[in-house]
Amino acid sequence: MSGPGDGVSGLERRYRRLLSWYPRDHRERHGEEMLAVLMAGAGERARPTAREFADLLWAAVRLHLRRVVAADGGVDPRDVLAIVSLLGPVALLAGATTGVHEIAWWVKAGALGEMPWSTQFPDAPVWVLWAVVAVLVLTGVRRAAAVFAWLATASFVLIAASFPFHQWWNGMSAGWMLTGLLTAVALTFAPGPARGRELVGGRGIVVMAGTVVVAGVLGVLGHGDPAVELLRLVVVVGGTVAACGSGSRVGRRAALILLLPTLTMVLSLAQWLVLGRIPVAAEVALFYVLPVVVLLALGGLPRRVRRRPDQPAT
Amino acid sequence: MTEAALREPTFLILTALAARPQHGYGILLDVEEISGGRVKLRAGTLYTALDRLSADGWVAVDREQVVDGRLRRYYRLTDEGAARLETEVQRLRAHTRAAERRLRLRPAGGTA
Numbered sequence: 001m002s003g004p005g006d007g008v009s010g011l012e013r014r015y016r017r018l019l020s021w022y023p024r025d026h027r028e029r030h031g032e033e034m035l036a037v038l039m040a041g042a043g044e045r046a047r048p049t050a051r052e053f054a055d056l057l058w059a060a061v062r063l064h065l066r067r068v069v070a071a072d073g074g075v076d077p078r079d080v081l082a083i084v085s086l087l088g089p090v091a092l093l094a095g096a097t098t099g100v101h102e103i104a105w106w107v108k109a110g111a112l113g114e115m116p117w118s119t120q121f122p123d124a125p126v127w128v129l130w131a132v133v134a135v136l137v138l139t140g141v142r143r144a145a146a147v148f149a150w151l152a153t154a155s156f157v158l159i160a161a162s163f164p165f166h167q168w169w170n171g172m173s174a175g176w177m178l179t180g181l182l183t184a185v186a187l188t189f190a191p192g193p194a195r196g197r198e199l200v201g202g203r204g205i206v207v208m209a210g211t212v213v214v215a216g217v218l219g220v221l222g223h224g225d226p227a228v229e230l231l232r233l234v235v236v237v238g239g240t241v242a243a244c245g246s247g248s249r250v251g252r253r254a255a256l257i258l259l260l261p262t263l264t265m266v267l268s269l270a271q272w273l274v275l276g277r278i279p280v281a282a283e284v285a286l287f288y289v290l291p292v293v294v295l296l297a298l299g300g301l302p303r304r305v306r307r308r309p310d311q312p313a314t
Numbered sequence: 315m316t317e318a319a320l321r322e323p324t325f326l327i328l329t330a331l332a333a334r335p336q337h338g339y340g341i342l343l344d345v346e347e348i349s350g351g352r353v354k355l356r357a358g359t360l361y362t363a364l365d366r367l368s369a370d371g372w373v374a375v376d377r378e379q380v381v382d383g384r385l386r387r388y389y390r391l392t393d394e395g396a397a398r399l400e401t402e403v404q405r406l407r408a409h410t411r412a413a414e415r416r417l418r419l420r421p422a423g424g425t426a
Contacts, residue, residue: 052358
């Protein structure tokens with residue numbers, strides 16, 4: 001038989017269990033306070049009522065949804081872009097992997113001088129420009145970095161338009177194009193790499209650079225091997241999220257922008273499996289418009305949402 | 315742009331905070347009293363609303379107390395929240411007046 005004291009502690013335990021479904025930040029801010037309100041209204045009850053149970057669970061779902069779409073104002077898109085402006089130029093260097101693989105092949109064949117650059121590595125100037133941007137960002141020369149970022153983005157468009165086999169409107173190319181464009185935007189308009197460095201620290205840069213190197217080596221040495229490609233995918237996703245800060249909502253959204261090439265690659269596979277070939281206009285909508293809409297919905301890009309005054313962005 | 319009408323729980327929570335800061339349980343009791351016992355908010359709904367109202371800058375934390383070992387946080391209406399509540403009151407008043415005027419014009423005994 002249980003006494004009244006056991007009843008109260010049992011009730012509190014049940015309420016705590018229900019409150020554990022709430023978002024962490026909400027729990028930390030309001031958990032004890034909510035518990036006090038629930039206990040004050042419980043009287044002699046030993047269990048939450050069915051209505052209370054439903055109300056608490058439904059509220060938890062709504063609060064989680066508000067955080068997913070950043071409607072609570074807890075994500076500052078300027079900080080997201082600050083991280084992108086710092087790590088974007090480094091992350092973009094992974095785009096040169098296929099070209100580096102080509103160079104490696106011609107070096108191995110002892111015929112690098114005969115390599116037809118315009119067909120084997122037509123976008124080489126783009127990645128050279130992004131390498132310049134990365135150096136400028138890491139040495140703190142932001143304005144010049146922004147200028148070179150726009151040059152790199154324009155070069156990508158120019159090369160894509162000049163080579164018909166370079167399908168800029170779909171697949172990974174769309175992801176590189178979008179990430180490049182958003183990095184250029186971030187370098188020009190966001191608080192900049194210095195703020196990004198405050199958010200992710202030197203560790204973030206080292207992790208991002210390490211991820212690009214490992215992904216590049218795997219891509220060059222294991223090119224075409226499904227197991228290695230899968231491993232590469234894991235390295236890119238894990239490394240990018242870790243570099244941006246997996247424990248922070250701002251960091252996770254920045255990682256989403258830097259992972260756009262990976263996401264559009266997966267989207268491309270899904271397209272071929274489900275839809276097959278579709279008109280170019282539909283591909284532009286799928287590979288450019290959809291990712292931007294998703295980023296806007298998740299609060300990864302600036303939009304009109306009030307920042308809550310009592311809560312710092314996380 | 316015309317602001318959307320406040321939902322009833324939001325209106326009642328802002329009204330409960332209009333005269334003085336209140337803690338969560340106090341708001342629940344006051345909302346019930348203001349609505350004549352018709353609206354009984356529960357903790358989940360209240361704190362979802364407070365989360366949203368804080369994000370909108372309409373309510374803010376006033377102070378905190380520990381009573382009988384439990385945290386009690388008081389909320390107050392901000393100036394922005396008071397202005398929004400006042401706008402809503404004006405809107406409801408205009409609707410009420412229109413309804414009263416038209417009811418007075420109604421023929422005695424109905425329209426049958």
